Amino acid sequence: MLKIAIQKSGRLYEDSVALLKACSIGISNGGGRLRSVASNFPLEAYFLRDDDIPQYVEDGVADCGIVGENVVFEKNKKVSVEEPMGFGKCRLSLAVPKANYFGGIGSLQGARIATSYPHLLRTFLAKNNVEADIHEISGSVEITTGIGLADCICDLVSTGSTLISNGLREVQTILESQAVMIASENLEAGKREILDKLLFRMRAVNRSKNHKYILLNAPDDKLADIIRILPGMKSPTVLPLAASGWSSVHSVVQEDRFWEVIEDLKANGAEGILVVPIEKMVV
Ligand code: ATP
Ligand code: ZN
Numbered sequence: 001m002l003k004i005a006i007q008k009s010g011r012l013y014e015d016s017v018a019l020l021k022a023c024s025i026g027i028s029n030g031g032g033r034l035r036s037v038a039s040n041f042p043l044e045a046y047f048l049r050d051d052d053i054p055q056y057v058e059d060g061v062a063d064c065g066i067v068g069e070n071v072v073f074e075k076n077k078k079v080s081v082e083e084p085m086g087f088g089k090c091r092l093s094l095a096v097p098k099a100n101y102f103g104g105i106g107s108l109q110g111a112r113i114a115t116s117y118p119h120l121l122r123t124f125l126a127k128n129n130v131e132a133d134i135h136e137i138s139g140s141v142e143i144t145t146g147i148g149l150a151d152c153i154c155d156l157v158s159t160g161s162t163l164i165s166n167g168l169r170e171v172q173t174i175l176e177s178q179a180v181m182i183a184s185e186n187l188e189a190g191k192r193e194i195l196d197k198l199l200f201r202m203r204a205v206n207r208s209k210n211h212k213y214i215l216l217n218a219p220d221d222k223l224a225d226i227i228r229i230l231p232g233m234k235s236p237t238v239l240p241l242a243a244s245g246w247s248s249v250h251s252v253v254q255e256d257r258f259w260e261v262i263e264d265l266k267a268n269g270a271e272g273i274l275v276v277p278i279e280k281m282v283v
Contacts, residue, residue: 001042002194005056005065008034008047012179015087016066020045022279023201042194054079057182063191064183070156070175072182074117079182083199086206088179090158092117095168097145102171108132114141114150117174121154124174142166201280208281210255215274220245222269229264233283252278 006016008029020027020038027036029047036045046062053065054077068088072081094113096102105128114135115121125132135150142162144150154174157163163170181202183195218226223238230236232251239248249270253261258275265273 001037001044002064002191002198003044003046003062005046005048005053005062005067007050007053007067010050012050012066012068012088013047015085015179019066019085019087019202019205022205023198025198025201041198043198051075054182057184060184060186062184063187064181064195066179066181068177069180070117070120070177072180073175074119076119078185080185082181082183082195083202085179085181085202086209088177090156090177091173092120092154092175092177093157093170094152094154094172094174095142095157095163095170096152098167098169100151100169102169105130105172108152111151112149113152113154114144115154116141117154120175142168204280204282207283208278211252211278211281212255212258213250213276213278214253214261215248215250215276216265216270217241217272218247218249218270220247223247223249225268226265226270229261229268252281 007013017027025038025041025043027038027043027045029036034047038045046056048056050067050071053062053067054072054075056062057065057079058077064082066085068090069081070090070092072079094108108125108130110132112133112135113121114137116136116138118134118136121134135144137144141153141155143166144153145168146166153168157170160170181199187195214230226249227236227238230249230251230253236249236251241248262273
């Protein structure tokens with residue numbers, strides 16, 4: 001049985017449970033439960049505060065866990081980072097009051113900076129030869145400049161709307177972060193095998209999110225051009241249509257190239273283009 005630590009509530013909880021569910025593994029902390037055993041996979045979930053997850057994994061109380069890179073690097077525990085999870089994306093950034101002039105990182109010399117990430121901030125400042133006065137606080141960092149506690153903040157940002165509504169301006173990114181799977185450094189062989197199985201499923205699910213299945217009709221004399229546009233996983237599937245002189249072409253396209261590919265296909269004579277989501281993708 002593999003023990004996995006998951007945030008008990010907050011920004012990572014739902015995406016973590018949804019990813020496991022997409023891997024056909026059902027767990028839930030319904031009714032504030034601390035533990036949940038999956039019915040069809042040798043996995044037991046512990047629901048914890050995200051800040052505690054690296055410590056539990058280092059100690060081997062949990063074998064693995066899903067937590068933001070920001071927390072992993074801040075806590076600096078002896079754990080192995082196994083795999084990005086594709087959600088919980090954010091950045092750790094410095095922000096100053098909107099009206100204040102910001103003359104580069106050097107201008108933070110002697111400034112009071114409020115943050116919940118003192119280790120990451122200290123490392124960043126040291127690398128830039130800046131000595132500042134770091135105020136560690138555990139929450140609501142964004143209000144500290146307004147109440148005169150700090151000149152600058154170092155906090156997590158995703159859309160930036162929290163900064164704007166507090167009259168702050170983002171001036172420097174310190175770390176780009178997303179949720180990752182971490183694991184104990186010395187997992188016994190049986191647990192390692194279960195974790196590898198789980199990561200294999202997660203990869204298949206995450207890969208499928210970035211791809212679409214595409215079907216289209218093409219006149220046979222345009223097939224060569226259309227196949228060149230559609231590389232597919234190996235190469236596209238081509239099937240004859242009942243109408244002579246026409247074929248149906250099936251392939252897989254990366255989401256980020258998607259519209260570009262569709263335009264190219266149309267320009268090269270493709271018709272009746274269908275795009276279908278993919279549930280799992282194993283390569
Ligand atoms: P806990 O009660 O578990 O300690 P928390 O309040 O520390 O929860 P959340 O706000 O739920 O944590 O954030 C959890 C993680 O979500 C962060 O550590 C970060 O990795 C990620 N995250 C993604 N976007 C944001 C954002 N805009 N602000 C804060 N965290 C974000
Ligand atoms: Zn936390």
